[in-house]
Amino acid sequence: MNNLLEIKNLEIEFRGPKKRIPAVEGISLAVRKNEIVGIVGESGSGKTVTTLAITRILPSTAQVTRGEIFFEGNDLLKMPEEELRHIRGTKIVYIFQEATMYLNPLLTVGAQVAETILLHFRCSQKEAKHKAQELLRKVCLPRPEEIMLDYPHQLSGGMNQRIMIAHVLCSTPQLLIADEPTANLDLDTEEEILNLIFNLQKELGFSCIFISHNLGLIKRLCQRVYVMYRGKIVEEGALSEIFAQPIHPHTQALVNAHLRLTE
């Protein structure tokens, strides 16, 4: 079995006080080892909820109603919370869009990276701090000793995204879920962050789910792509196929939009 992650018939719904709204309706997808898979789709199509469901960190209003999620052969949806907790942040890691919002405003970024290290490894506070500093250097942040002591609001969006990536490197991840990691960044920063992720992926050999609404980015990074539309996967395949012969109208629209932009 060379699928690292396999999602089968996943259904997720949002529960309001009165009605239930389906967010994801029976999707199946697979990620092989060492592969970058893209998920493309408009906002609200269920990309993010799907990825949050993988490690069961959905907001309390959303709930998985059916399906299985196999990771290294185990169903994560049936796994005891305690066991799953050790997969979160070590084997399966996330980076999100708008990193600044995803960092605790009251803690220094150094403390937040060190917290993750302490969580998964036995070491002293001092060693954790030291390692955090090394990681900041690894994600190409200048003057890591100083940045360690900064709060998220003092850093730019790009720098905070590097901090998030430093979190990811606290362990040796098997699967990186990158949820529009470059949304709201300027083009230069976007390029740097993408290169950083891409180089780390080559170096460490993890698999990656890369979510974007930008088909151009997906085309550059990924081998395969899933197209999501209104909670369903409407098309999947190698990028070359999708570009050569888009079948679903939504995919056609995405491809056309991309071609028009690049012309």
Add this chain to the structure above:
Amino acid sequence: MLNYIIRRLIGIIPLLFGITIISFAIIHLAPGEPTTQQEFMTPRISSDTRARLARLYDLDKPLHIQYWHWLKRFICLDFGRSLADGRRVIDKILERIPVTLTINILALVLILSVSIPIGVISASKSGSLFDKTSTILVFIGFALPSFWIALLLMQLFSVKLGWLPISGIKSLDFEYLSWSGKLLDLIHHLILPVFVSSIGGLAGFSRYIRQNMLEVLSQPYITAAKAKGLSRHQVLYRHAFPNALLPLVTILGLSVPGLLGGSVIFESIFALPGIGELFYRAVMMRDYNLIMAEVVLGAILTMLGNLTADIAYAYVDPRIRYGDGSR
């Protein structure tokens, strides 16, 4: 920071000036004067005596001159003497402070130590039986008028069961008790007033904390904290709780004047010799000097409370401490 504090303190002065002018005008506009009662008691008072009385209290001069005289004394921190009994106003206020302060501080401690856990637990288990029950209780506590609860509790614990004293701050034989007996006696007298004056705040605060906590729990950084592999407990208490407590700083700052303000209703119901009761009587007697002193006290405390809250906020929230400048 020091610069900021000094600027704020200087800013208090014109505000205080405005507040005293307005309160001085209002209290003099109200019908009746300090002399009214004395004149009323002796109907056959001569107009000569009346004029002498007015001169004694400085009432024969125009209002702005009266204010000027008051201001001159106030700048030297002299609040004058009570028009009712001739004692120094500052003494009358100082002797009332311990009772009011004790009750309000105890009530605040009770409120915080009960409402924070209730708020946090109901938010973290929102929709649970605990959350629903506490919500209902909170609304009941909020809706019931506290003077009514006070009367009911007095009826139950003091009249029917006889467990607690009905009113006052000490028993008749207080002076003869040993120091531990005195303490016990005071505690006995304080239980009902402290409990009753906490009810409203208890309901409000626990609701407020629950709301803050729910809001923080839906923030992206909580999702990220979960994704790191932190346990539920760590997410709740290390990441969510401190963020939810931040707005509380402002509320606490605003409650500073209330600590000394006292409550007219409680202090009257429980016959407690506190500031609220003193103020009430001062207003009834048109005891201008005493009223003005209490108004100034309240105003200064309010402004200092605000200032303290702002400073404390900067201390606990790095976004304010370091400004918004990104590198």
